[in-house]
Amino acid sequence: MKKLIVGMAVLGVVLGLIGLAIAANTDNHTVTVTVEAINEAAITGGDLTLTINTATAGQEPDDTVDNTTCDLAWTTNEDTKKITVETNQAAPTYTLKVLAQNVTGGTAAAEVTLSTTGANDFVTAISKTTGGCDLQYTASATAAQGTGSDVHTVTYTLTAGP
């Protein structure tokens, strides 16, 4: 009788502990967030026409400057990026320069003379940011270059770089 009582007690305790151990039941699911590389740049303002048509007598024609028509904006979620600029104009007659003004989210490079020498740094030190700038274009010509027009397709590229 004594052994039976002891046996029942031990069994009860063991089963009880097992029961308590499974009193809480758990299941799960995963949440996966994939963040892809984002490197976007866009120009606002559309096409720009610069006309050189004034001069002071005895001097070369006046430069024409526009820094209000076009803006450039960018977004990247990566580090160490820069924006370069280049033209497709193989043999420009006149000089066209571009400068990033009022830059946010990066550092302006020196004014770039658009030529066929390939891509030039335009804004540097871009890292995980949104940014933008005004595009200041300056067109200049000499009297000796006469009349005519150059058409540039100017391309800005957000790319890897310091």
Place this chain on the structure above:
Amino acid sequence: MRITSKFLIPFIIFGSIAIGEKIQAQINITVTGSWSETIDASDLLAGAGSDLINTYESIADAVSISISETSGASDNWRVDVKKVDTNWDSSFYLYVKRTSDGTGGSVSGGTAYQEITDVDESFFSGSDDVSGIDIQLKLSGVSVQIPPDSYMTTVYYTVVDI
């Protein structure tokens, strides 16, 4: 013999209670579904120059929870929720809410978004067997400051017999 019985009787009583708890402790929780979110350039608020949308929601029934093997309508339970991060950005905040009552017994609470933290917190409660309780998830804290990567956390739901 009298002394022995004096010690054994509490064990027998505890054992009986424990056995009873074991019988009640077979309550089970089953979680189906998961949530994956891909964030890319299409999620920019306004294209280049803008940040990413901050908050994302799963579909209303991304995850389904079922409670089974209760002892009936008088068997009350509570579901706790927590997350265990695998690779999770500290800027992310994950929320959960219940979007349906499911079918079967009764369910209450959990219909407003609550943050999922790294420790168990009460989510909703109910009684009896209930199947198909729909769960919706929300992620916030997304920005271009978060580098490209695949982030994952596991959400654990624990049913506690109460």
